[in-house]
Amino acid sequence: MAGKLVYMVGPSGSGKDSLLQALANDLPHDCVIMKRVITRPENSPGEVADSVSMQSFEQIEAQGGFAMSWRANGLAYGIPKDLDRHLGEGKTVLVNGSRSYCTHVSQLYPDVIIVLVAVRPELLRQRLINRGRESLQEITLRLERNRCLEQVLHNKLALRQISFFLLDNSGDLSLAVEQLRDKLETWCNARIQSEKSTFLS
Ligand SMILES: Nc1ncnc2c1ncn2[C@@H]1O[C@H](COP(=O)(O)OP(=O)(O)OP(=O)(O)O)[C@@H](O)[C@H]1O
Ligand SMILES: O=P(O)(O)OC[C@H]1O[C@H](OP(=O)(O)O)[C@H](O)[C@@H]1O
Numbered sequence: 001m002a003g004k005l006v007y008m009v010g011p012s013g014s015g016k017d018s019l020l021q022a023l024a025n026d027l028p029h030d031c032v033i034m035k036r037v038i039t040r041p042e043n044s045p046g047e048v049a050d051s052v053s054m055q056s057f058e059q060i061e062a063q064g065g066f067a068m069s070w071r072a073n074g075l076a077y078g079i080p081k082d083l084d085r086h087l088g089e090g091k092t093v094l095v096n097g098s099r100s101y102c103t104h105v106s107q108l109y110p111d112v113i114i115v116l117v118a119v120r121p122e123l124l125r126q127r128l129i130n131r132g133r134e135s136l137q138e139i140t141l142r143l144e145r146n147r148c149l150e151q152v153l154h155n156k157l158a159l160r161q162i163s164f165f166l167l168d169n170s171g172d173l174s175l176a177v178e179q180l181r182d183k184l185e186t187w188c189n190a191r192i193q194s195e196k197s198t199f200l201s
Pocket of ligand 1 (some may be wrong): 010011012013014015016017018019046047127128130131169170171172173174
């Protein structure tokens with residue numbers, strides 16, 4: 001039984017982690033959220049992740065401990081191999097991902113659903129400042145990275161015909177959470193239906 005990978009991407013500050021944290025309190029049946037391994041100092045505000053040194057990260061990576069890993073914003077990010085076990089068990093698995101890694105993910109997991117979290121540009125900077133995790137200089141670099149990646153990503157997704165769902169998080173967080181939850185229910189049900197028809201045919 002094969003599950004479904006839901007790969008969440010969007011500019012830094014668009015709210016991927018907030019959406020996942022809110023969903024975690026009321027997760028649809030058979031859905032799992034992957035905890036990331038990041039070379040970010042422990043106790044950084046925001047996302048609960050496993051903090052490791054770059055040396056440990058590279059060791060885990062070399063030993064094949066990650067289902068996927070990428071570098072961005074001066075950090076390294078890894079998704080543990082458990083991802084594949086969850087998918088094998090038929091779960092719908094949510095991953096907080098990177099736009100620069102989308103094409104690679106769609107090659108590794110052809111059925112992936114990409115959720116593209118968007119937020120009005122004028123809100124992004126303020127949200128990053130309010131979060132208070134990065135310095136102003138780092139925030140400027142993240143916004144710059146966003147400008148460069150945005151168009152490239154849209155073109156890549158269209159060109160490779162990768163299906164994606166655009167989720168606007170410019171308004172109240174609870175509205176976007178509700179939309180994402182509804183979509184997850186739809187994807188889970190569609191998967192169960194298709195499994196039933198395969199079984200019956
Ligand atoms: N709908 C919303 N309204 C107001 N503030 C929000 C909303 N969604 C998220 N935020 C706030 O915006 C900031 C950035 O959100 P978050 O850390 O979830 O973004 P992210 O996409 O995970 O960013 P990164 O990729 O850098 O980890 C946080 O301080 C969060 O509390
Ligand atoms: O800009 P792109 O490639 O989409 O994303 C790069 C990475 O940066 C962000 O992480 P964080 O803000 O360091 O937690 C994203 O979650 C992603 O993993």
